[in-house]
Amino acid sequence: MSLVELTKDNEIAIITVNNPPVNALSPGVPEGISECIDNVCKDPSVKAAIIIGSGSTFVAGADIKEFGKITSGKTQRGIAFLPMLIRIEDCSKPVIMAIHGTAFGGGLELAMAGHYRIASPSAQVGQPEVKLGIIPGAAGTQRLPRLAGVAKGVELCADGNPIKAAEALKLGIIDRIIEGDLLKGALAFAREVAGKPTRKTRERNEKLGTPEQNAPIFAAARENARKKQRGLMAPLAAIDAVEAATKLPTFEEGCEAERKLFTECLFSDQSKAMIHVFFGEREVAKIPDVPKGTATIPVNSAAVVGAGTMGGGIAMAFANAGIPVLLKETDQAALDKGLATIQKNYANSVKRGRFTQQFMDERLKLIQPTLSYDDFGSVDMVIEAVFEGMALKKEVFGQLDRVCKPGSILASNTSTLNIDEIASATKRPAAVIGTHFFSPANVMRLLEIVRGKASSKEVIATCMQLSKKIGKIGVLVGNCRGFVGNRMFGPYRREAQFLVEEGASVEAVDKALYDYGMAMGPMATGDLAGLDVGWRIRKEFRHTEKPGVRQPLAEDRLCELGRYGQKTGAGWYKYDSERRAIPDPEVAQMVKKWGTEAGIPQRQISKEEIVDRCIYALVNEGARILEEGYALRSVDIDIIYLNGYGFPGHRGGPMWYADTVGLKKVYERICEFHKQHGELWEPAPLLKRLAEEGKGFADFNKDQGAAA
Numbered sequence: 247m248s249l250v251e252l253t254k255d256n257e258i259a260i261i262t263v264n265n266p267p268v269n270a271l272s273p274g275v276p277e278g279i280s281e282c283i284d285n286v287c288k289d290p291s292v293k294a295a296i297i298i299g300s301g302s303t304f305v306a307g308a309d310i311k312e313f314g315k316i317t318s319g320k321t322q323r324g325i326a327f328l329p330m331l332i333r334i335e336d337c338s339k340p341v342i343m344a345i346h347g348t349a350f351g352g353g354l355e356l357a358m359a360g361h362y363r364i365a366s367p368s369a370q371v372g373q374p375e376v377k378l379g380i381i382p383g384a385a386g387t388q389r390l391p392r393l394a395g396v397a398k399g400v401e402l403c404a405d406g407n408p409i410k411a412a413e414a415l416k417l418g419i420i421d422r423i424i425e426g427d428l429l430k431g432a433l434a435f436a437r438e439v440a441g442k443p444t445r446k447t448r449e450r451n452e453k454l455g456t457p458e459q460n461a462p463i464f465a466a467a468r469e470n471a472r473k474k475q476r477g478l479m480a481p482l483a484a485i486d487a488v489e490a491a492t493k494l495p496t497f498e499e500g501c502e503a504e505r506k507l508f509t510e511c512l513f514s515d516q517s518k519a520m521i522h523v524f525f526g527e528r529e530v531a532k533i534p535d536v537p538k539g540t541a542t543i544p545v546n547s548a549a550v551v552g553a554g555t556m557g558g559g560i561a562m563a564f565a566n567a568g569i570p571v572l573l574k575e576t577d578q579a580a581l582d583k584g585l586a587t588i589q590k591n592y593a594n595s596v597k598r599g600r601f602t603q604q605f606m607d608e609r610l611k612l613i614q615p616t617l618s619y620d621d622f623g624s625v626d627m628v629i630e631a632v633f634e635g636m637a638l639k640k641e642v643f644g645q646l647d648r649v650c651k652p653g654s655i656l657a658s659n660t661s662t663l664n665i666d667e668i669a670s671a672t673k674r675p676a677a678v679i680g681t682h683f684f685s686p687a688n689v690m691r692l693l694e695i696v697r698g699k700a701s702s703k704e705v706i707a708t709c710m711q712l713s714k715k716i717g718k719i720g721v722l723v724g725n726c727r728g729f730v731g732n733r734m735f736g737p738y739r740r741e742a743q744f745l746v747e748e749g750a751s752v753e754a755v756d757k758a759l760y761d762y763g764m765a766m767g768p769m770a771t772g773d774l775a776g777l778d779v780g781w782r783i784r785k786e787f788r789h790t791e792k793p794g795v796r797q798p799l800a801e802d803r804l805c806e807l808g809r810y811g812q813k814t815g816a817g818w819y820k821y822d823s824e825r826r827a828i829p830d831p832e833v834a835q836m837v838k839k840w841g842t843e844a845g846i847p848q849r850q851i852s853k854e855e856i857v858d859r860c861i862y863a864l865v866n867e868g869a870r871i872l873e874e875g876y877a878l879r880s881v882d883i884d885i886i887y888l889n890g891y892g893f894p895g896h897r898g899g900p901m902w903y904a905d906t907v908g909l910k911k912v913y914e915r916i917c918e919f920h921k922q923h924g925e926l927w928e929p930a931p932l933l934k935r936l937a938e939e940g941k942g943f944a945d946f947n948k949d950q951g952a953a954a
């Protein structure tokens with residue numbers, strides 16, 4: 247079948263887009279549609295035409311792969327859909343868009359150029375371009391407010407979230423919902439409207455409002471975008487483009503304003519980063535030696551050991567995906583406490599309108615509390631989430647080995663311990679794997695899947711697949727201390743503390759990184775997670791520290807004073823009863839004193855240095871991890887940081903950011919830090935090599951044959 251095919255059902259033409267997997271508007275598709283429309287116009291026997299997608303969806307948008315070719319100059323072909331859309335709209339015979347699956351981006355823009363839109367009940371429509379750092383580029387910002395009104399038009403273009411068919415119907419974006427066979431319904435609809443005069447969306451100005459009505463809508467949209475999509479240029483550009491639809495005298499001028507804004511966004515670093523993230527999120531699922539089609543184990547039931555902070559959240563994640571889960575504790579009091587927290591979390595979600603009461607009740611029924619291993623024999627997978635301690639973990643795994651059926655997966659949520667050593671407590675190390683969830687486990691999207699040396703391919707493939715099922719993004723990592731995310735987070739937080747000990751204020755360090763785009767500053771993050779966690783680990787590993795190598799000192803002293811962070815009402819900051827952080831002059835004074843006593847020169851530190859020290863600490867460690875093979879590709883590290891550590895999406899992740907800055911520049915800056923601060927800043931060999939060869943981390947992936 248060709249990309250676009252024209253067939254006929256008596257007097258109705260059927261134009262089918264056939265570009266799997268998502269019918270993107272790749273080169274050839276717009277041309278094919280235009281040609282078919284020309285034939286429809288010319289053929290006197292045709293009275294109306296239907297445009298429909300083959301396979302699982304209508305058109306899901308422009309071909310995102312083409313954007314990189316445009317910005318790198320590999321193709322001169324721009325996003326030239328507008329002439330095709332005008333051709334459709336100018337057709338004197340009704341053109342009906344029959345939507346199933348997703349009409350996203352260019353797909354919705356195509357649909358809006360039709361004279362009618364009908365949809366399956368499960369269809370979704372949206373302009374998600376802002377999630378790629380761009381704005382609709384084929385008149386979406388001009389036609390959508392004409393169909394849905396200015397308020398909804400601006401919301402859909404600036405937030406980028408899709409809506410379901412029922413809402414689209416209410417808004418006037420679609421004209422009818424078709425139950426049952428879509429093509430059959432489309433044919434009947436086409437016969438109803440054949441011969442009737444057509445109406446061009448671009449001429450429907452009645453919903454465009456007046457300047458007085460629109461001004462507050464745009465002001466609120468801008469305020470919302472600045473708050474919720476901090477630092478992003480595309481949402482503001484999308485608002486400007488919709489505003490142009492309401493202010494400029496003609497549709498064509500509106501399209502021209504949209505084109506300019508679209509091009510600015512497309513060529514921005516933000517868009518390149520966000521497109522990298524789009525493909526990266528799909529790339530991480532690809533594991534070279536665990537190919538698609540590797541056998542998986544059906545996970546229809548699970549068990550969690552430990553109902554503490556993590557175990558409770560993990561049980562919720564399984565229940566939310568409809569998987570029944572046993573939740574085991576050591577005593578009734580701990581079990582009751584764990585269940586009460588789960589109940590409270592669900593109740594909060596119901597209060598906030600995220601879940602219905604019925605959903606909560608159904609999910610709670612799926613969580614079966616227990617104090618014994620009695621029912622563990624039947625479950626397909628167990629996730630251990632007991633206290634962090636090797637002896638205890640080994641005891642639990644030994645027990646699991648005895649009670650679980652052959653074939654069930656034994657996973658540990660450990661954040662620091664060696665998976666192979668844990669696996670050695672069983673007679674089935676191939677069934678053992680790390681599933682490192684992030685707190686709160688029912689909310690955070692990241693799941694580091696830690697491959698032990700014996701973990702079987704079947705077990706890996708199952709965990710990768712399962713991650714999607716429970717709403718997570720699974721990234722396969724190797725078994726090293728801290729795995730990928732926490733191993734890099736160590737140097738990042740170390741530098742943040744050093745900067746404070748050298749004279750930067752706690753607030754200045756947090757603000758610099760917040761302004762860079764991090765969800766939270768590193769000092770506030772420490773307070774949230776609990777400063778005592780790192781303190782305990784440092785105490786345990788003190789014997790491994792090299793004499794003469796600088797170690798953070800202030801955080802340990804704060805802990806000695808009982809300042810563990812939010813949980814004790816004070817850490818780097820003071821906290822009020824609502825857990826709002828308040829800068830604490832006492833901390834500033836103490837840290838200055840401790841720094842001076844330790845002989846650390848106190849100085850003014852620029853915002854730029856704060857960002858470089860912290861972010862390049864991530865990059866340097868990331869480069870080591872990559873070279874040592876604990877991450878498959880640099881994009882895997884990026885996806886971990888974006889989904890587990892609040893790294894800003896528009897920077898593309900730490901490794902992408904370093905490539906954007908240029909590794910030569912990053913390397914030189916790290917060399918400066920090395921000279922000033924000593925061996926902790928020794929440049930990673932891979933970084934040095936790539937910088938000298940004028941390459942980036944992305945080139946390393948390609949050289950390794952692991953790139954997209």
Ligand code: 3HC
Pocket residue numbers: 267268270306307308309310311325348350351352353355374375378381382383384386525528529
């Ligand atoms: N262009 C190119 N490739 C695309 C694509 C697109 N628009 N959408 C999806 N793909 C690819 C994916 O990369 C993936 O490839 P892979 O199998 O090699 O990894 C494959 O199609 C399947 O995608 P998913 O794994 O995401 O499949 P799902 O079934 O989970 O989701 C979807 C389908 C909801 C359509 C989802 O892919 C999606 O949201 N796609 C992006 C939609 C989008 O952003 N559209 C706007 C594009 S920009 C635009 O239109 C600009 C215009 O205004 C000019």
Ligand code: NAI
Pocket residue numbers: 551552553554555556557574575576580630631632633634635638642659660661662682683684685
């Ligand atoms: P927690 O202290 O909140 O909960 C541990 C629970 O395990 C306690 O309720 C305890 O009663 C229970 N338990 C101990 N032995 C048990 C046994 N034999 N059988 C059943 N239950 C038992 O600890 P948390 O924070 O939930 O951590 C659990 C694991 O998750 C640790 O390995 C930790 O390193 C890891 N982790 C923690 C994260 C966090 O942010 N808290 C993040 C990622 C991983």
